[in-house]
Amino acid sequence: MASSTPSSTPSSTHAPTPAPALPALRRAPAHPRLAHAAGPLLVLAAAALWGTTGTAASFAPGAASPLSIGAATMGIGGLVTLALAGRSALAVLRDGRAALGWALLGALNVVVYPLAFYTAMDFAGVAVGTVVTIGCSPVFAALLERLVDGTGLSRRWLAATLAAVAGCTALVLTGDAEAGGDRIPAGVALGVLSGACYAAYAYCGARLIRRGHSSRATMGALFGLGSAVLVPVFAATGGGLVGEWRGVAVTAYLALVPMYLAYVLFGAGLARVTVSAATTLTLLEPVVAAVLGVAVVGERLGGWAWTGVGLVVVGLLVLTVRRRRQVS
Template sequence: MLVLAAAALWGTTGTAASFAPAGASPLATGAATMGVGGLLTFLIAGRSAVRVLRGPRAVPLWVLLGGIAVAVYPLAFYSSMDRAGVAAGTVVTIGCSPVFAALLERLLVGVRLTLRWFAATVSAAAGCALLALTAGGGAEAGHDVPGGVALGLLSGASYAVFTCYGARIIRAGHSSRAAMGGLFGLGALVLLPVLAVTGGPLLSTPRGLLVAAYLAVVPMCVAYVLFGAGLARVTAGTATTLSLFEPVVAAALGVAVVGERLGAWAWAGTGLVLLGLLVLTVTVPVPPARRRASRRASRAETVPSQETGRS
């Protein structure tokens, strides 16, 4: 639920960014979102984030790699939406991130990919593809769709990288708030100079300041605190799959706020994403009789092995 709440807040980013002044650069929007928001996240974490940066062994390296990914992610993500359209940029980024995360977890820590995860990811990713192809605006609104898709893949990979390393930092004994504070504080060191160079049109009007403040505080600072708390309870692969809820929220807001129209195929894609989330999150209760039978069978299987050991 914590990760889903974070994803719901992330789903508001495209709609909020659409209210930015016409001359605002996507680099400035991304830098303001995770640069200022990353600084706030670091300040909320306080000394615990500093301890992560000074941690023993491999932890500082994990923070460095995750922090670089944090800096790359918003620049690529908002540029992807600018080139390929809000819907396509969002769904490509979020749709590919579970694949990258699963591969990273497999390579780094040997996490096995379950059939349930595979089914959920296939369903949700298929829904994302339908949204990208059929949601209102989408690819037709962009002027460099191949470049936007490529940037979406880069942002999805970056998201998976800092998710995986954030999870490793938490598993090493640090709190989720400390891990997020360390990663996003380091990313802010790169993003704030980018904002200083590109942020003139965005920060020179009251509307631009309001958009930047919302993006930095709500879908960045608040959402990633929630995400970090959820990441302490689930694997990085599960977290990135749950994040596929974001394009569903983005599509709904596009209809309700921006005035986009979704056809039958786009709604079918939304349904597939929700189906994937249900497959991943809903646990079917096991009847008590079956649980007792399973325990009896398990005990029966251990008796021969014990007798063999004694002989």
């Protein structure tokens, strides 16, 4: 979900600070309005694609385990990401001990994240599992930035996050209890774990981008390393998934669209916004997941749950709609 001296990336959610002249930041759009719009929009596009994962996974064969789906998504998608990044990903790993350390730490979280995330959705339902994962990730991201970088968080970010997390809480408390039954508490716990891992590998990726590596190279390095573990997990557990053409189609979609394409968009967004802002923007994911879970999967959400969806949207608007005088 690195230089020895922490640095800040430009973000609409933090007070203005001098931007370090790093190659990754110099590639951002030069015009301030374009620079502001690009980062949040890229992250929101990635979040919308991620919101389709639970619904897509629901079409997998009944014999497919959530571990196999998670390992296939991030393992195969990670290999594609690494292949398209090419030598630039290897350059990340050769950029000294500090960069290698951040890459290995990020890869570890890349491995744990999908296994916990898809199991959380299997136990607690698509909407609840997604909401818990993404809803708690801004908290972990804020803690990482504050503890490691000493970054302060603006009132605007706090207001946006409170609104969005309140919406996520409403979704969890009023979600489809029939989806998971007695397994819901375990699903929620796994959702918290996957949210922490998501924030952690996002932070590690941001640290590597700040060193001057491109977002594609950074994502290729993290997910390429992660695939070294996830592909063997998929080989051991994926028989029920790829035993039918339907499972092959689900695997291909998850690996190429919400994994490869979405993480390329997310990595590009990380070059323009802070990790705490990015993880808050990805709260769009549970909104998409909840809508698709009801419309396609057949999960049931009551009035309070839809109120929660509305609060998440409000939080996103607070975070992304910048006042004209701030842009100027």
